[in-house]
Amino acid sequence: xxxxxxxxxxxxxxxxxxxxxxxxxxxxxxxxxxxxxxxxxxxxxxxxxxxxxxxxxxxxxxxxxxxxxxxxxxxxxxxxxxxxxxxxxxxxxxxxxxxxxxxxxxxxxxxxxxxxxxxxxxxxxxxxxxxxxxxxxxxxxxxxxxxxxxxxxxxxxxxxxxxxxxxxxxxxxxxxxxxxxxxxxxxxxxxxxxxxxxxxxxxxxxxxxxxxxxxxxxxxxxxxxxxxxxxxxxxxxxxxxxxxxxxxxxxxxxxxxxxxxxxxxxxxxxxxxxxxxxxxxxxxxxxxxxxxxxxxxxxxxxxxxxxxxxxxxxxxxxxxxxxxxxxxxxxxxxxxxxxxxxxxxxxxxxxxxxxxxxxxxxxxxxxxxxxxxxxx
Amino acid sequence: xxxxxxxxxxxxxxxxxxxxxxxxxxxxxxxxxxxxxxxxxxxxxxxxxxxxxxxxxxxxxxxxxxxxxxxxxxxxxxxxxxxxxxxxxxxxxxxxxxxxxxxxxxxxxxxxxxxxxxxxxxxxxxxxxxxxxxxxxxxxxxxxxxxxxxxxxxxxxxxxxxxxxxxxxxxxxxxxxxxxxxxxxxxxxxxxxxxxxxxxxxxxxxxxxxxxxxxxxxxxxxxxxxxxxxxxxxxxxxxxxxxxxxxxxxxxxxxxxxxxxxxxxxxxxxxxxxxxxxxxxxxxxxxxxxxxxxxxxxxxxxxxxxxxxxxxxxxxxxxxxxxxxxxxxxxxxxxxxxxxxxxxxxxxxxxxxxxxxxxxxxxxxxxxxxxxxxxxx
Numbered sequence: 001x002x003x004x005x006x007x008x009x010x011x012x013x014x015x016x017x018x019x020x021x022x023x024x025x026x027x028x029x030x031x032x033x034x035x036x037x038x039x040x041x042x043x044x045x046x047x048x049x050x051x052x053x054x055x056x057x058x059x060x061x062x063x064x065x066x067x068x069x070x071x072x073x074x075x076x077x078x079x080x081x082x083x084x085x086x087x088x089x090x091x092x093x094x095x096x097x098x099x100x101x102x103x104x105x106x107x108x109x110x111x112x113x114x115x116x117x118x119x120x121x122x123x124x125x126x127x128x129x130x131x132x133x134x135x136x137x138x139x140x141x142x143x144x145x146x147x148x149x150x151x152x153x154x155x156x157x158x159x160x161x162x163x164x165x166x167x168x169x170x171x172x173x174x175x176x177x178x179x180x181x182x183x184x185x186x187x188x189x190x191x192x193x194x195x196x197x198x199x200x201x202x203x204x205x206x207x208x209x210x211x212x213x214x215x216x217x218x219x220x221x222x223x224x225x226x227x228x229x230x231x232x233x234x235x236x237x238x239x240x241x242x243x244x245x246x247x248x249x250x251x252x253x254x255x256x257x258x259x260x261x262x263x264x265x266x267x268x269x270x271x272x273x274x275x276x277x278x279x280x281x282x283x284x285x286x287x288x289x290x291x292x293x294x295x296x297x298x299x300x301x302x303x304x305x306x307x308x309x310x311x312x313x314x315x316x317x318x319x320x321x322x323x324x325x326x327x328x329x330x331x332x333x334x335x336x337x338x339x340x341x342x343x344x345x346x347x348x349x350x351x352x353x354x355x356x357x358x359x360x361x362x363x364x365x366x367x368x369x370x371x372x373x374x375x376x
Numbered sequence: 377x378x379x380x381x382x383x384x385x386x387x388x389x390x391x392x393x394x395x396x397x398x399x400x401x402x403x404x405x406x407x408x409x410x411x412x413x414x415x416x417x418x419x420x421x422x423x424x425x426x427x428x429x430x431x432x433x434x435x436x437x438x439x440x441x442x443x444x445x446x447x448x449x450x451x452x453x454x455x456x457x458x459x460x461x462x463x464x465x466x467x468x469x470x471x472x473x474x475x476x477x478x479x480x481x482x483x484x485x486x487x488x489x490x491x492x493x494x495x496x497x498x499x500x501x502x503x504x505x506x507x508x509x510x511x512x513x514x515x516x517x518x519x520x521x522x523x524x525x526x527x528x529x530x531x532x533x534x535x536x537x538x539x540x541x542x543x544x545x546x547x548x549x550x551x552x553x554x555x556x557x558x559x560x561x562x563x564x565x566x567x568x569x570x571x572x573x574x575x576x577x578x579x580x581x582x583x584x585x586x587x588x589x590x591x592x593x594x595x596x597x598x599x600x601x602x603x604x605x606x607x608x609x610x611x612x613x614x615x616x617x618x619x620x621x622x623x624x625x626x627x628x629x630x631x632x633x634x635x636x637x638x639x640x641x642x643x644x645x646x647x648x649x650x651x652x653x654x655x656x657x658x659x660x661x662x663x664x665x666x667x668x669x670x671x672x673x674x675x676x677x678x679x680x681x682x683x684x685x686x687x688x689x690x691x692x693x694x695x696x697x698x699x700x701x702x703x704x705x706x707x708x709x710x711x712x713x714x715x716x717x718x719x720x721x722x723x724x725x726x727x728x729x730x731x732x733x734x735x736x737x738x739x740x741x742x743x744x745x746x747x748x749x750x751x752x753x
Binding site for chain 1: 396398399402403405406409410413414416417418419420421422423424425426441467468469470473486491492493494495496497498499500501502503504505506507508510511512513514515517518519520521522524525526528529532533539540541542543544545546547548549550551553554555557558570574575578582585586662664665666667669670671674678682683687688689691692693694697711714715718719721725
């Protein structure tokens with residue numbers, strides 16, 4: 001039996017590595033994806049393209065603009081001098097925010113009155129818009145506070161300190177709030193799923209589609225050995241990819257890894273059981289590679305979106321949140337981010353690992369049972 | 377070029393598609409599921425951030441301060457805790473994302489007119505949520521301080537004072553900042569890429585793998601006719617998906633459509649020709665379904681998803697990556713869709729993007745024709 005498993009493993013490895021292009025798929029693609037995800041997937045907002053329409057042009061109005069620029073969040077792209085330009089700039093998307101200060105701003109401020117500053121934000125990207133509104137609100141409130149302090153000093157002769165609360169925010173686990181620290185570990189989970197689920201199911205179905213399955217069936221190989229032969233190579237490749245991506249993440253993107261690497265590999269093993277099982281299951285219900293690919297995508301796409309990889313689970317409707325409990329990716333993401341960023345161990349992560357183990361056993365068992373039936 | 381032969385080719389492809397109802401069903405169901413997920417379930421908007429509070433002061437002033445947080449829809453209280461260990465536990469176990477720690481001398485410090493430090497600990501692992509939550513907390517704190525100052529001046533001076541500068545924010549194009557309004561138009565572009573990546577990229581490779589290409593080669597069908605015939609059915613499926621997406625956007629999600637619907641379909645048709653030709657090109661070059669599917673994912677779906685500005689702002693990417701996005705056709709299509717949907721702008725503003733898409737479509741179609749050889753190797 002061991003001899004037969006060895007033979008089919010050799011066959012599989014030859015099949016995967018025969019074509020240099022498929023070597024690329026297995027090893028270059030993961031690295032490419034980490035790099036793209038590490039750089040592209042960022043929801044940080046900096047250098048917002050800003051237009052300035054200062055109709056007042058007084059000391060105070062220039063001060064408002066200067067403070068916005070100094071914060072580093074806003075970058076002046078256009079100085080507007082006509083009303084018609086406002087619409088045009090926003091329509092064309094040349095600016096995302098536009099500050100309009102009307103005539104009389106400085107005057108009414110120095111007279112001790114109230115003066116408006118208008119901020120027009122392009123809401124097409126609602127996430128960026130919300131952050132921009134926050135930034136501007138903070139900066140303007142700060143200035144406003146200082147003017148108020150000045151006024152009260154004049155009013156009551158001598159500075160009058162007011163009590164004020166100062167918020168000292170501290171971000172744990174990711175001090176500089178780098179998006180990539182959040183996404184790069186997640187890519188590991190994503191790629192492992194991609195490789196095992198899609199490649200396993202397609203590799204099995206290809207034998208059916210091009211007719212070589214019949215040749216395998218006339219050999220003395222048993223279904224169990226066949227399953228092992230098909231899954232072990234991708235398992236090994238997955239582990240190598242996990243290490244590869246971790247290396248790129250740690251050395252290229254400088255993502256911290258604070259927890260135990262062995263625990264990460266162990267958890268990867270548990271997670272692999274679920275994805276390999278799902279891949280086998282898909283192969284039992286598909287006749288052609290196209291069907292296998294579509295089915296894998298059909299499973300994978302919602303699994304990625306409903307995992308908390310990008311979109312926080314807490315924001316989803318209640319019903320959908322329940323659904324995510326059946327998603328292995330959800331548990332693995334918690335584990336992988338816990339190990340990378342928080343450095344937590346089994347004592348905190350065990351419920352997630354248990355969930356993966358239980359799911360993995362169920363899926364793998366169902367898949368191999370179905371698989372033996374379809375082969376027989 | 378013979379239309380009869382082209383049509384025969386298209387009919388053959390139609391039969392292939394309809395004989396496999398599951399693939400066709402999924403080709404239509406996957407876009408629908410994407411729309412429903414993005415329309416209902418997925419949002420980057422942050423509210424109801426779970427929070428624990430450690431109030432070491434327990435005074436009128438600290439309760440007043442806390443009520444400012446709980447009164448906003450941005451934070452939702454999970455528990456009051458009594459020590460640092462519980463704070464750490466809550467954040468480690470992800471029960472809370474934010475923790476507010478009020479010092480023992482909060483009220484005294486505030487009354488004496490000194491700056492009073494309050495600590496906010498945020499779980500930074502999700503940097504987006506953390507940034508937005510911190511922003512909210514700062515605005516709430518600032519409003520609180522401002523109220524104190526205003527009250528103080530009023531008490532002493534006996535006159536009503538207002539805040540000197542009044543920021544009047546206006547959000548254009550998407551007044552309620554609904555993330556679905558900006559996700560769904562962009563999603564149409566992603567959906568088309570799915571068709572190209574999942575269906576078209578396999579179609580020629582399959583003929584090679586199964587050996588039916590030999591039979592095709594022995595027929596009088598010309599390369600150009602074969603490619604057009606192969607494209608046509610997927611073009612129809614793609615347009616059908618766009619129609620469904622537009623209808624769902626209108627009647628299910630009520631995404632405002634301020635521009636011209638005909639313009640959307642015209643641009644979609646041009647974009648489809650480009651992406652489907654790209655899918656075919658991949659299929660022609662690889663001759664293997666497994667490789668074609670992987671390559672198509674990398675060349676069509678991922679860039680459309682990540683580098684098109686569909687969900688992630690291009691301006692926040694590193695400069696080099698920003699240049700690369702100019703090569704991604706989906707970027708232009710996403711800009712077009714968002715412009716037509718939310719801004720209601722027309723060809724005058726969107727001319728450049730439209731030309732770019734047309735050029736892309738033409739290049740891909742010509743390349744696919746060039747690369748396809750009716751020859752056995």
